[in-house]
Amino acid sequence: MMPPQLKIAALVSVGRNPASGAPRAARNDVLALDAALALAPEVSVLHAGDAAPALYDYLAYGAANVEVLPLPAGADALAPLAARVAGYDLILCGQRAEAGQGSGTLPYRLAKALNMPVVSAALEITLLGDEAEIVQFLPKGQRRVVRVSLPAVIALHPLAPRAPRYVYASLRAGRLLSAPALVAAPLPASPWQSEPAVKKPQRLKPLETRQGHARLLGAIATESKGGALVREGSAAEKARAILDYLRTNRLIEF
Amino acid sequence: MNQERKRLDPRRPFVLSPAGLRRIILGATGGFDASLLAAPAHTPAAKPLRLKGDPAGYLLVAAHSQRGMLDAHAHQAIAAAALLASPQQAVAVLVFGGLNEDLRAYGADLVAVLPGADEQGFAPEQELASLCEFVTRYAPAHVFMPDNDIGDGDLGRRLAVHLEAEVATHVVELKPGAVAMYWQGGAALARGPMPLVVLIAPDVVETGLPFSGAGETVAPPAAQAPPGRYQNRGLREIAASALALEEADFIVAAGNGVADIPTLEAVAAAFGAAVGASRVAVDEGKFTRDKQIGATGKTVSASTYLAVGISGAVQHLQGIKACRHVIAINSDASAPITKRADLSVVGDAQEVMTALLAELAQRNWPDTARESV
Structure with a gap:
């Protein structure tokens, strides 16, 4: 007997070329779409906002159609998205948007609204019945394997090893669908003031309160770490000193 | 004529520093200065404590340790809290994972360690419960965390969403009461008031502080989350x-x-x-x-x-x-x-x-x- 088909949604946004600023398909969302298409042949591709021309790129990357949930300017995308994807088994998206605020909190807010678990930094996703096994990105060449019960929200890491293909024919074949307008909660007045990023941000540093002699002393005093120096002993003893250092700092496990 | 000309006395009174250097100090009568001996030359004196008296409020820092140590990014988050705290505000640090280092140099006043919850583990519900208990215990004005890939960025967003609090992520500029972060993929800089949860980008804070924290050890939070929807299946190391x-x-x-x-x-x-x-x-x-x-x-x-x-x-x-x-x-x-x-x-x-x-x-x-x- 065939297992029941899972309902999978991929959330896509309008990206931004970092060099020219031109709108494009967001790279991270393309990876999410590609991962979703690898899991199921039918994927609901959703976008909250205007029907921007950049959304056609997702058609080329394999979406049969992109459903656009209309969103009034200044409204929160969470409520229409949550209403639309309720009942889905798996919701995939990129970890961080290229345009807009790009805070990377939408997957978490969506998961809270739908009472689902959320896993971010996903590289690979495997479905195992009513669970999903996810390989998570960790720095320094480590990967973590995590299992999560479905339904779940999964955010793809930008380094996910996928190779989405751009196919012009499927761009011509696909369509943007406009969904009926849903009631979206307006965002509270934003306390954020945005300006073009021309000046370098200032680092936070302590105020200089010392004066005269103390300040000059501080300029010549170096806070050297003064590493240990092993000069005496046989080669074997020196090798043991190295291994002892590695063991005391838990850098090796033997 | 010549005898009236004022000359510097090459043998005028001097004091001898411990390094054996002659130091001519105006007004000194000469001899050996004992105060110079007490403080060896060019050795930084112990730094003063930042916190004066009993704390009246708290700033919180939470970070995951790796192999018993916090990384530079986590140190920067602690230093940021110490630099932004008022003299009456204490910096409380919650470390997920073991800790073998001294955090006083970075300005930590209270340190709680949760061994066995380091970056290798993955128990977001348990970690969130611990962090929430810590937040309830200290009622901090702000929670600072490094926005990294080893679990702090994830946990910070979970905390903000759980508390339904304001959050600033990838923060690149910190000032008393204000933060700035990049929008539009780095094309715009957005400034605003400092929210409850502040996730700090790397290298935006200097960690060389002129003061030190009290470094007192406090009990870690004891909250236990029920077994959840996440299972950790271990690490996979690449050769x-x-x-x-x-x-x-x-x-x-x-x-x-x-x-x-x-x-x-x-x-x-x-x-x-x-x-x-x-x-x-x-x-x-x-x-x-x-x-x-x-x-x-x-x-x-x-x-x-x-x-x-x-x-x-x-x-x-x-x-x-x-x-x-x-x-x-x-x-x-x-x-x-x-x-x-x-x-x-x-x-x-x-x-x-x-x-x-x-x-x-x-x-x-x-x-x-x-x-x-």
Whole structure:
């Protein structure tokens, strides 16, 4: 007997070329779409906002159609998205948007609204019945394997090893669908003031309160770490000193 | 005429510093100054405590440790809290994972350690419950966390969403009461009031502080979350040789003092480490260009860097700035690398490497033990 088909949604946004600023398909969302298409042949591709021309790129990357949930300017995308994807088994998206605020909190807010678990930094996703096994990105060449019960929200890491293909024919074949307008909660007045990023941000540093002699002393005093120096002993003893250092700092496990 | 001319007395009164230097101080009557002896020259005095009296409020920092230590990014988050705190506000730090280092230099006043919850584990519900208990205990004005990939960025967003609080992520500029972060993929800078949860981007805070924290140990939160919807199935390590040098956690690097490359590669294999090289070794054709570490090569951020026969030119030290533990094997005790290294072994590189291999071969269990850990 065939297992029941899972309902999978991929959330896509309008990206931004970092060099020219031109709108494009967001790279991270393309990876999410590609991962979703690898899991199921039918994927609901959703976008909250205007029907921007950049959304056609997702058609080329394999979406049969992109459903656009209309969103009034200044409204929160969470409520229409949550209403639309309720009942889905798996919701995939990129970890961080290229345009807009790009805070990377939408997957978490969506998961809270739908009472689902959320896993971010996903590289690979495997479905195992009513669970999903996810390989998570960790720095320094480590990967973590995590299992999560479905339904779940999964955010793809930008380094996910996928190779989405751009196919012009499927761009011509696909369509943007406009969904009926849903009631979206307006965002509270934003306390954020945005300006073009021309000046370098200032680092936070302590105020200089010392004066005269103390300040000059501080300029010549170096806070050297003064590493240990092993000069005496046989080669074997020196090798043991190295291994002892590695063991005391838990850098090796033997 | 000549006798009336004022001259400086070359033998006028001076004091003698402990370093044996004559110091002429105006108004001094001469002799030996005992106060100069009490404070040895050029040694920084103990830093004053930042917190004055009993704390009236708190700022919170939470971070995951790796191998019992916090990384530079987490130190910056603690320093940010200490720099932004008022003199009556204490900085409380919650460390997920073991801790073998002193956080007072970064301004931590209260430290709670949750051993066994380091970056290798994945229990977001449990960690969130612990953090929420800590937040309830101290009712902080702000919670600072490093916005990183080892779990703090994830946990900070979970906390903000759970508390339905305002959050600022990838914060690049901090000022008292205000933060700034990039929008539009870096094209716009957004400024606003400092929210409850502040996730800090790397390298936006200086950690050299003129004060120190109290560093008092407090009980970790005891909250227990019910078994949840997440299961950790363990770590999957990629062989160091298959890894780009920038991502490797243990690097054995060779310089001009290494003649026997197979022995070096055997040492690297025994530690499960990646192999790097200095510019000289690469120029001689002993290694390919992609192994070069330094200003004209790669910048690495390994936890452990074993430099064999590397003198440590400035250009090379630039490339290993982010390395946590540097161990040097060098025949010259005055080479610049010894100033950077945490442990320097003076001796012939070939002999020490052979001895290292012999020591490693005496282990009681086979090489496969490392993979199964």
